[in-house]
Amino acid sequence: MRGAWAGLGVAAATLLGAVAAAPAPQWSAGPAEGRPYVYLEGAVGSVLQDTLSVTNPGARPLTVRLSARGAPVAFAVRTVTVPARTRADVPFAVTVTAATPPGEHTGTLLATSGGRESRVPLHLRVSGPSLAALTVEDVTTDRSGTLRYTLVNRGNTLLTPRVAVRADGVLGTVLDRPSRALPVTLRPGERSVRTEPWPDRPALDSVTVRLSVTAPGAPQATARTEAVFVSGPAWATGTAALLAAVGAAAHAARRRRARPGPTPGDPVEERARAEATAGANR
Incomplete structure (x- = not known):
């Protein structure tokens, strides 16, 4: 009997010790x-x-x-x-x-x-009327081709933006990235500076880069920047100037082609043509 009581005492002491050791x-x-x-x-x-x-x-x-x-x-x-x-x-x-x-x-x-x-x-x-508005600002391109831009939430709702990038050179399109979601959520009034790498940029070209950003409920926002890429020795300066001039000419030509011509039989156009002909005959 004495041994049983001793064993019970040991068990009780062990239980109390476990309780005391348990974290509060x-x-x-x-x-x-x-x-x-x-x-x-x-x-x-x-x-x-x-x-x-x-x-x-x-x-x-x-x-x-x-x-x-x-x-x-x-x-x-x-x-x-x-x-x-x-x-x-x-x-x-x-x-x-x-x-x-x-x-x-x-x-x-x-x-x-x-x-x-x-x-x-x-x-x-x-509560109140919600406004989803997004802008893309401060678009630049450095010598490595990396694009840098800033997204700004101009509305009063959370925005999850998407971005598409396109670049047109002297001879045509050199970059065309379709719209994709960005890993960012913009709170009202928040700004986010983003970068877009371009490792396969052209070695020799004058390009116009356009960014288009969208977000659910917000109208599309666009921005553009111009860039000249030249790889080579000291004559690069002259080549850059030439490319810039060619690029400007190509851009002007594209705008002229996009501009609608005069409507046949337009009284204003017919009068101007008649006056020009009369002046030439005199």
């Missing part, structure tokens, strides 16, 4: 009612309210500091002390200011304690 459950912060994130929607000028829950499963009180990024959030308190094995619900409000454009916006609620930080996503939708 960590505190957590999140939207009330177990939601994965905070979602708010309203018009400009409205004040939207919700609650952030901080749960302390530990055996001691917990002090947590609250803050936010990316949104004008006002908490009822900035620091909250949560008793052991208790949850504290902290109200907060988001004011939709007049400077906030309609559309989707994101932010983050932060809870910090003891060197640990908990982040809660905040999604804000501001």
